[in-house]
Amino acid sequence: QTVVTQEPSFSVSPGGTIILTCGLTSGSVSASSYPSWYQHTPGQAPRTLIYNTNTRSSGVPDRFSGSIVGNKAALIITGAQADDESHYYCLLYLGGGNWVFGGGTKVTVL
Amino acid sequence: QVQLVQSGTEVKKPGASVKVSCKASGYTFSGYYIQWMRQAPGQGLEWMGWINFDSGDRHYAQNFQGRVTMTRDTSITTAQMELISLRSDDTAVYYCVRYSSSSFSFDPWGQGTLVTVSS
Numbered sequence: 521q522t523v524v525t526q527e528p529s530f531s532v533s534p535g536g537t538i539i540l541t542c543g544l545t546s547g548s549v550s551a552s553s554y555p556s557w558y559q560h561t562p563g564q565a566p567r568t569l570i571y572n573t574n575t576r577s578s579g580v581p582d583r584f585s586g587s588i589v590g591n592k593a594a595l596i597i598t599g600a601q602a603d604d605e606s607h608y609y610c611l612l613y614l615g616g617g618n619w620v621f622g623g624g625t626k627v628t629v630l
Numbered sequence: 631q632v633q634l635v636q637s638g639t640e641v642k643k644p645g646a647s648v649k650v651s652c653k654a655s656g657y658t659f660s661g662y663y664i665q666w667m668r669q670a671p672g673q674g675l676e677w678m679g680w681i682n683f684d685s686g687d688r689h690y691a692q693n694f695q696g697r698v699t700m701t702r703d704t705s706i707t708t709a710q711m712e713l714i715s716l717r718s719d720d721t722a723v724y725y726c727v728r729y730s731s732s733s734f735s736f737d738p739w740g741q742g743t744l745v746t747v748s749s
Contacts, residue, residue, distance in 0.1 A: 554734040556734070556735075556736055558675070558736075560669075560675065565725060565739040565740065565741055565742050566667075566675065566725065566727075566739055567739075568735070568736055568737040568738075568739070571733070571734055571735040571736060571737070572733060572734040572735065575733070575735070577735070577737050578737070607674075609674060609675050611675075611677065611736070613734075617680070617689035618677075618689070618691065618692075619665070619677045619680075620677060621667075621674060621675045621676060621677055622674070623674050624674040624675070
């Protein structure tokens with residue numbers, strides 16, 4: 521069974537750059553994986569940041585960007601701020617109507 | 631304003647079933663899907679499946695096949711997710727989200743429905 525992989529944690533200083541990745545235990549992430557990214561704070565609904573690899577959702581600042589780097593999807597957040605501290609999840613399409621979330625990355629802004 | 635409003639908190643006993651509803655408003659429903667996700671306490675997000683709001687076609691994650699049924703009622707623009715044979719590890723917040731197959735976007739999300747399974 522294919523698993524979607526994410527870094528468990530990431531620490532950054534205020535003003536720094538956050539780079540999160542999303543890969544597959546079997547195969548490569550491509551545009552046809554339609555990667556999307558979500559910010560999720562406990563007690564709130566997830567917030568869609570990026571969909572279809574690199575399209576920002578409405579209202580998301582341009583500090584957030586998405587791409588495919590090598591065989592993984594990536595979420596890049598520049599100019600890290602205190603309120604970027606959260607959990608971030610990627611979601612990939614595996615084909616056959618099936619989608620799978622990564623395990624999530626906890627981002628800490630120190 | 632595009633929004634999805636979900637039904638309220640549920641408390642169920644093991645073995646029971648639960649139905650969570652998701653009322654959509656503010657957009658033309660044709661061409662969209664409703665997808666269902668959940669998050670158990672201390673766990674990550676989990677994809678459960680989807681239903682095409684037009685055709686009623688549906689697809690479920692393997693982990694839930696045989697226990698989940700997704701339906702929609704176009705006359706009241708509401709989708710429902712029913713989960714049967716509940717176990718304690720089904721305790722989670724359940725979310726619906728609108729999916730567009732033309733833009734591959736998931737947005738907006740419902741506010742979430744807490745389902746607690748406890749004897």
